[in-house]
Amino acid sequence: MDRITIKDIASRAGVSVTTVSLVLNGKEHRIAQETKKKIIHIANELDYRPNQLAIGLITKRTNTIGLILPDISNSFFGELAKGAERKAAENNFNIILCNTNDTPVKDYEYLNVLLDRGVDGIILVPSGRGRDDTIPKCFTLLEQCQKPFVLADRIKVGDKYSGVTLDQEEGGYIATDYLINNGHRKIGCVTGPLGMLNAYLRYQGYRKAIETAGIVHRPKWVREGSYHIEDGVELSKELFQEGVSAIFACNDMMAYGVYQSAVRSGIKVPDQLSIVGFDDIIFSQFSEVPLTTIHQPAYQMGETAVEKLLALIMNKEEKNEKIIFKPELIIRSSVKDVTSER
Amino acid sequence: MDRITIKDIASRAGVSVTTVSLVLNGKEHRIAQETKKKIIHIANELDYRPNQLAIGLITKRTNTIGLILPDISNSFFGELAKGAERKAAENNFNIILCNTNDTPVKDYEYLNVLLDRGVDGIILVPSGRGRDDTIPKCFTLLEQCQKPFVLADRIKVGDKYSGVTLDQEEGGYIATDYLINNGHRKIGCVTGPLGMLNAYLRYQGYRKAIETAGIVHRPKWVREGSYHIEDGVELSKELFQEGVSAIFACNDMMAYGVYQSAVRSGIKVPDQLSIVGFDDIIFSQFSEVPLTTIHQPAYQMGETAVEKLLALIMNKEEKNEKIIFKPELIIRSSVKDVTSER
DNA sequence: CTGAAAGCGCTTACAG
DNA sequence: CTGAAAGCGCTTACAG
Numbered sequence: 107m108d109r110i111t112i113k114d115i116a117s118r119a120g121v122s123v124t125t126v127s128l129v130l131n132g133k134e135h136r137i138a139q140e141t142k143k144k145i146i147h148i149a150n151e152l153d154y155r156p157n158q159l160a161i162g163l164i165t166k167r168t169n170t171i172g173l174i175l176p177d178i179s180n181s182f183f184g185e186l187a188k189g190a191e192r193k194a195a196e197n198n199f200n201i202i203l204c205n206t207n208d209t210p211v212k213d214y215e216y217l218n219v220l221l222d223r224g225v226d227g228i229i230l231v232p233s234g235r236g237r238d239d240t241i242p243k244c245f246t247l248l249e250q251c252q253k254p255f256v257l258a259d260r261i262k263v264g265d266k267y268s269g270v271t272l273d274q275e276e277g278g279y280i281a282t283d284y285l286i287n288n289g290h291r292k293i294g295c296v297t298g299p300l301g302m303l304n305a306y307l308r309y310q311g312y313r314k315a316i317e318t319a320g321i322v323h324r325p326k327w328v329r330e331g332s333y334h335i336e337d338g339v340e341l342s343k344e345l346f347q348e349g350v351s352a353i354f355a356c357n358d359m360m361a362y363g364v365y366q367s368a369v370r371s372g373i374k375v376p377d378q379l380s381i382v383g384f385d386d387i388i389f390s391q392f393s394e395v396p397l398t399t400i401h402q403p404a405y406q407m408g409e410t411a412v413e414k415l416l417a418l419i420m421n422k423e424e425k426n427e428k429i430i431f432k433p434e435l436i437i438r439s440s441v442k443d444v445t446s447e448r
Numbered sequence: 449m450d451r452i453t454i455k456d457i458a459s460r461a462g463v464s465v466t467t468v469s470l471v472l473n474g475k476e477h478r479i480a481q482e483t484k485k486k487i488i489h490i491a492n493e494l495d496y497r498p499n500q501l502a503i504g505l506i507t508k509r510t511n512t513i514g515l516i517l518p519d520i521s522n523s524f525f526g527e528l529a530k531g532a533e534r535k536a537a538e539n540n541f542n543i544i545l546c547n548t549n550d551t552p553v554k555d556y557e558y559l560n561v562l563l564d565r566g567v568d569g570i571i572l573v574p575s576g577r578g579r580d581d582t583i584p585k586c587f588t589l590l591e592q593c594q595k596p597f598v599l600a601d602r603i604k605v606g607d608k609y610s611g612v613t614l615d616q617e618e619g620g621y622i623a624t625d626y627l628i629n630n631g632h633r634k635i636g637c638v639t640g641p642l643g644m645l646n647a648y649l650r651y652q653g654y655r656k657a658i659e660t661a662g663i664v665h666r667p668k669w670v671r672e673g674s675y676h677i678e679d680g681v682e683l684s685k686e687l688f689q690e691g692v693s694a695i696f697a698c699n700d701m702m703a704y705g706v707y708q709s710a711v712r713s714g715i716k717v718p719d720q721l722s723i724v725g726f727d728d729i730i731f732s733q734f735s736e737v738p739l740t741t742i743h744q745p746a747y748q749m750g751e752t753a754v755e756k757l758l759a760l761i762m763n764k765e766e767k768n769e770k771i772i773f774k775p776e777l778i779i780r781s782s783v784k785d786v787t788s789e790r
Numbered sequence: 791c792t793g794a795a796a797g798c799g800c801t802t803a804c805a806g
Numbered sequence: 807c808t809g810a811a812a813g814c815g816c817t818t819a820c821a822g
Contacts, residue, residue, distance in 0.1 A: 109563075109593075109799095111798095111799055111800080112799065112800065113799075113800095121808075121809085122808065122809045122810075123799090123800080123801095123809090124801085124802085124808070124809055124810080124811095125807090125808060125809075127800070127801060127802085128801090128802095128808090131801085133801090133802090134807085134808090136807055136808090137807060137808075138807060138808090141807080141808085155560060155563070155564050156564065156799080156800075157505070157564065157566065157798085157799050157800070158564045158565045158566070159501050159504045159505045159510070159565070159566050159798085159799080159800090160505055160798070160799035160800035160801090160814085161799080161800060161801080162501045162800095162814095163499070163501045163502055163505055163798090163799085163800075163814045163815065163816090164799085164800055164801050164802085164813075164814045165800090165801070165814090166814085168501070170565075173545070177530070178520065178526050178529050178530050178533065179523060179526040179527045179529070179530045179747075180526075181521065181523060181526070184520050184521040184522075184523070184526040185521045187520050187521070187545065187547075188519070188520050188521045188547055191520065191545055191546070191547045192547065195546075195547075200544050200545075200546070200561065200565065201544065201545045202542050202543065202544055202545070203515070203529065203533055203542075203543045203544070203545040204533070204537075204542070205529075205530055205533045205534065205537075218497060219542065221451075221497070222497050222498065222499065222500045223500045223501070223512075223542065224499065224500070224501050251451075335734055362734060366734070369736075389731045392677055392704060392708070393735075394711075394736050405521075451815095453814095453815060453816080454815065454816065455815075455816095463792075463793085464792065464793045464794075465793090465815090465816080465817095466792070466793055466794080466795095466817085466818085467791090467792060467793075469816070469817060469818085470792090470817090470818095473817085475817090475818090476791085476792090478791055478792090479791060479792075480791060480792090483791080483792085498815085498816075499814085499815050499816070501814085501815080501816090502798085502814070502815035502816035502817090503815080503816060503817080504798095504816095505798045505799065505800090505814090505815085505816075506797075506798045506815085506816055506817050506818085507798090507816090507817070508798085
C-alpha cells in the first residue's frame, strides 16, 4: 500500500503541491477559502499523513530525541525513561532508545548513530565503566556538532553542561543524619563502587554527616561494595564485628543484604541494628521490615531532562544549567530511636 | 557545524556524487582503484557519515523498529525492551520507544506516528485496558499498510499474526502441578484480572492441573485480584478460612502479599502454607522465604521478537507464526512436601 | 570507468 | 491568490 503524498492531493484538487503544502501547514493566509477547504477535505478523506523523513530532511527538525542510558531493565532507568517518553510524547517528540550496558564505546557509537538520524537533541546517562577517554570523546563530539543535549543522573556538578540529577551527597547526608538523630554513634557504611561518582558522593554525604556531628570518621566502619546484595551480606558481617549499631547502605539491594545477614546472625532489625538504604526500589516498602531509605524521583528526572532539552532545542539561547533534585528520606521501620538508651 | 555530505566529498575528489555514492556503497566494481582509494580516503579524513533521513527517503528503509508497550518501568517489559534493543543494535537497527500506559488509543496513535517515520517494522504489546474496538483497529491498520509486525506477550494463539509469548496456561499448570506433586489437595488460587487474556490463561492452567489430578475445582478457592500486592494480602485471608494448604498466586507481587498476610496471621511459610508465584521478579530470589515461582524469559522474548521481525523485514515471504516460550518452574523454598503427612 | 539526470516527499523563497 | 523551481542529501537507472 503506497502512502498518500502531497502530490496525490494536489492532483485531485487540481492545484500545485506548493498550495497543498501551504494550506496543510497553515502558512499562507492569502489562499482562497474554497481552495483551502477543498484541500483539507481531500486530505482528510484520504487520511493523509506527511512523511516525516521528507520533512526532517528539509526542515532539519525530526521531532526526535535520543536517549542513551546504561540499562533500561534497571528500574531507576526504567522510570526515568518512562518520564522522558511521556514528556516527549506530550510535545510530539519520539524517543530513540539506546542501551549501552555501561560500555563507553557504545555511548560514542550511539551518539554518532543518533546524529546520523538527525535527532534534535540527546539525553545522555554516561556509561560508568572503563577508565579510558571515550566519555570525554563523547563530550567533544557533542560540542562539535552543536546538538543540544542534557546529561542525566551521572553528572559532574562542575562542568558546563546541562544536566538533571539528584543531590547524591545530600542523600548520603540525610540518611546518615537521620541515624545520628536517632541516637546512633557507631554507624557503619557499605558504599557502592567508589570509582563511580554517585557512589563516591553518597559516601561523602555519610562522612560529612558523621563529622558534622562531631563523631570521628573511622575507615574501618566503611566498606566498599559494588551495589550487589551479596556485598551487603558479606561486608556487614565485618561491621557487626566492629559493633556498629546502625548501617547506611548506599543502595537498597545492599541494605537488604545487610538485613539478611543480620537475620542469619540472630541480630534483630531494627532492635539491635538499624538500617537505612538508598534508592527506594519498589520492594523496599513491602519487605519484612519496611526499609527506611532515600527516594530518587526518577520519573520526574526523566520528565525534567526532556523539558530542559526541549527548551534548548526551541531556543538555543537557553543557558546550560544543572537541575538538582533533592533526595527525600522515606521513613519506614528499619531504624530504631536509641537516644533514651544512651 | 554543517555535516559533511557526499557533495563535499565529490568536489574534493573531483568526481560526481554518483561515483562517490557508488564507491561508498561498494556498488560498482568497475570503478578505477585510484578513484576508489581517493574517495574512501577523503571520506575517512572528513569523517563522513551518511544522512540516514536521505537514505531512508529514497530506499524506503530506515533500519528503525517501533516498540510499543504498556509500561517500560515494569521490569518484565524493561527486560523485554533490553533484549529487543540489543538484538536490534546487533543488526544496525534502532528502536523507537512508545509507552502506552495500557491505553489503547495510544497504541493507535503511536502506530500512525511510527508509520509516518517510516519504521521498517513494529513490535507491539497491545494495551489491555478498554473494551472498545481500538485494538482491532490497530490490526486493521497494520494489515492495510503491509508493515511487518510482531506481537509480544499478549497474544491470542488463534489469530494469524506473528508473535512471541510465553505459554501462560502451561505456566499455571506446572505451578499448580508442582503443588499437587508435593501432596497438596486444597489449593487456592489468587488470579489476575480475568478480563486480561494472560491472567485468564494462568487461571485455566491452574484449573486444568487441578482437574487432571482428579481434584474437584471449587470456585470458592479461587479469588480474582488485579496483580497488586494488596490483593494477595486481602484475598488470601478468605482462602485461609477455607483451609487451603497451598496457594498459587498468579504473579509474584500477589504471592508476596499472600506471604505477608500469612506471617501476620501467624501462619508459617512453607510449614503451614505453601506458595507458588508467577513472574520471577528480581526480588523473589532474595525474599525472606525465597519464592518458588514461574520464570518468564523476558529478555529472550524481546530478542526473539526482533529476530522474527527482522526476518519478516528482510524476506517478506517469511510466514507468520507464533513462538511460544516454555515457562520454567524455579524451585526455591516456599513449598513444603506434605505427601508423608497425608 | 564515470557522470547527468531523475526522483524520494516534502518546504520555501520568488515571481506573477 | 497560486505555481514553477530549487533544494534537502542521498540512490539508481541510463547513457556514453
